Amino acid sequence: MERDFKEFLLRRLPFILLGTFISAVSVNALLVPHKLLSGGVTGIGIILFYVFSLPLSITVFVLNVPLFIMGYKYISPRFMYLSIIGMAAYSTFLELTKGVILPVGNPIIAALFGGLITGVGSGIVLRNGASMGGTGIISVIVNKYFSLDIGWVNMAVNAVILVLGALVISIELALFTIVSMYVSSKAIDAIQEGFNHGKMVIIVSNKSEQLAHEIMSKLHRGVTFIKGEGAYTKGKKQLIYCIVKTLELARLKEIVREIDESAFISVSDTKEVMGTGFTVNDRF
Structure with missing residues (x-):
């Protein structure tokens, strides 16, 4: 069993690292420079970065730790281990790529491509049996106890993030973020479901x-x-x-x-x- 998991990890790890790197670059190079947000824990971390200048990489890591502690009973060990790797890699890449900025002058273009690239990265990670942490764990717990649809829980969390973003930044940029989130979700679906329709x-x-x-x-x-x-x-x-x-x-x-x-x-x-x-x- 242990040997099988090691072989599985060796097959999946390169793609998990690739996906987390792509997502981190997209956040730092496209979303943050234009005061845009992201969904889940990353979105909360970005708001705290805008308001208090807290390091995004550290904030994302710290916010994820209690989520993993709360969710360990409801997540399979394999998914948990791979997600811890994914979360740690994502936080590390957020720190290593924080100086990367793409010269995009239009926030709507940044929202479109930021959402697309972030979604591709997240989709690669998810398709390889891991995650980058985040509110998905909360959704699983809420679904377990209250039988609420996971998609609706994620939507509610992101709605709160958007409202906070509108108050902290501007309504216009919060609306751009909706576009980014939508494109990201479609990219994740495409990677998850495959292109062989x-x-x-x-x-x-x-x-x-x-x-x-x-x-x-x-x-x-x-x-x-x-x-x-x-x-x-x-x-x-x-x-x-x-x-x-x-x-x-x-x-x-x-x-x-x-x-x-x-x-x-x-x-x-x-x-x-x-x-x-x-x-x-x-x-x-």
Whole structure:
């Protein structure tokens, strides 16, 4: 077990360090110079830096320590250990990169790219089984005792940070921060879910056998039959279930229309697909 964890750590550690470095550079080079905020503990640390000139790296580290102490019962040991590494690395990189400033004169551009880069860094860390600490731990605890949705708890914490930011800095910059937070959340989702999105297709046809053969031979995609029954007619149906890449969808529709113009086709988005022809695993 210990050996497995060491091997796991060696695989993940470079990416955790990379993600924390990217996030730290973004905060110091884009957000702080333009008086913008970030979500969670980093946002609180930035406010304290603006008001009291407290070192951001030390503040973030100190604020995270009690959160980890409170959350150790509710977080898996592996995630806890990796997150401690992530938090320590993030605080260290915040200190090492505090003099880095990118020459961006427009605060909205700084908000957009600051949110994007910070989100990419956070997403890399999260996808590799760690975190940089923060209010996510509080969210887990609140969810445990009060059954409140974690996303809503995070949103409430960030709302408080934005209100404080509006009072301490300005309403305009607080609004720019909302843009930054939104872009950051989307970047995190993209990294977490992967970029290998696909389309889930369900086809209802009386020519399911022929359709399945054509899909497998021309698109080289696996097909699954699902037994169904019409609610009105009570007739037995053999539904076709398959997942294709987005660029293959038009060709799939063409194949279906060539064989059965009356076929019913349902198409849904999939966030991530793992398996032959798609993502093999979730490692970078």
